[in-house]
Amino acid sequence: MTVYDSIGATYSSTRRPDPRIAARIHSALGDARTVVNVGAGAGSYEPAGTVLAVEPSAVMIAQRPAGAAPAVQAVAESLPVADDAADAVMALLTVHHWTDLAAGLAELRRIARRRVVVLTWDQRVTREFWLLREYVPEATAIDETRAVPVEVLAELLGGARIETVPVPHDCVDGFGAAYWRRPSAYLERVVRDGISMLAQTGEEALAPGLARLHADLASGRWHEQHADLLELDELDAGYRLVIADVS
Numbered sequence: 001m002t003v004y005d006s007i008g009a010t011y012s013s014t015r016r017p018d019p020r021i022a023a024r025i026h027s028a029l030g031d032a033r034t035v036v037n038v039g040a041g042a043g044s045y046e047p048a049g050t051v052l053a054v055e056p057s058a059v060m061i062a063q064r065p066a067g068a069a070p071a072v073q074a075v076a077e078s079l080p081v082a083d084d085a086a087d088a089v090m091a092l093l094t095v096h097h098w099t100d101l102a103a104g105l106a107e108l109r110r111i112a113r114r115r116v117v118v119l120t121w122d123q124r125v126t127r128e129f130w131l132l133r134e135y136v137p138e139a140t141a142i143d144e145t146r147a148v149p150v151e152v153l154a155e156l157l158g159g160a161r162i163e164t165v166p167v168p169h170d171c172v173d174g175f176g177a178a179y180w181r182r183p184s185a186y187l188e189r190v191v192r193d194g195i196s197m198l199a200q201t202g203e204e205a206l207a208p209g210l211a212r213l214h215a216d217l218a219s220g221r222w223h224e225q226h227a228d229l230l231e232l233d234e235l236d237a238g239y240r241l242v243i244a245d246v247s
């Protein structure tokens with residue numbers, strides 16, 4: 001049983017592709033006509049040319065929409081896919097879950113004819129996100145151990161360019177920092193269940209911080225402290241695209 005077999009059951013209730021983030025990912029894929037999605041989850045952000053999804057969790061595969069590309073249950077470290085199988089390979093918000101990063105990235109390079117696109121986050125930026133810094137530092141601890149530095153990804157991919165992916169204030173994909181301007185969302189269990197760093201931290205450990213957030217929202221303290229955020233339309237919360245051309 002994989003981690004996502006236990007924490008992924010309600011994933012698709014809050015994790016829907018955001019069109020602005022989709023545009024960035026699809027632009028990073030360039031003119032690729034065929035794409036393999038590794039660590040595909042329920043299939044968010046798969047472009048029309050997706051020919052195969054690779055995903056270890058049966059619970060996540062079951063949430064793929066009807067008509068999505070075929071999925072195979074496997075891990076990145078050992079892809080049951082031929083060399084040069086697609087123009088591009090993408091791996092979105094997944095590399096931090098892999099047990100052998102170097103092996104997984106070598107596999108992405110092996111099956112990509114031209115390009116590998118990885119979406120991840122820069123922990124140096126993300127750890128400063130208000131929810132983590134001020135309310136639930138327990139959740140930061142999980143990401144401190146598993147975050148993959150973008151420089152390491154770039155090196156293992158044989159060189160890459162890094163692009164910032166800002167989070168719109170009304171982001172429809174409920175990942176970690178999606179609700180940066182809608183703080184009360186983090187008080188909802190269904191929202192937390194769609195964010196692995198919160199789901200894996202556990203409700204008991206989160207409870208004191210969430211109680212403080214609840215109180216600060218009720219008293220107006222949060223809005224006073226974060227008046228600057230309310231002026232912004234998008235935020236750099238650390239999300240990064242790592243784009244490598246391979247041959």
Ligand SMILES: C[S@@+](CC[C@H](N)C(=O)[O-])C[C@H]1O[C@@H](n2cnc3c(N)ncnc32)[C@H](O)[C@@H]1O
Nearest residue numbers: 004039040041044057060075076092094097098
């Ligand atoms: C946060 S979800 C992201 C899913 C999807 N890429 C998205 O952006 O919505 C992380 C996914 O990585 C998968 N995963 C975990 N370990 C993996 C591995 N070793 N190889 C491939 N995928 C893995 C999980 O099962 C989960 O579906």
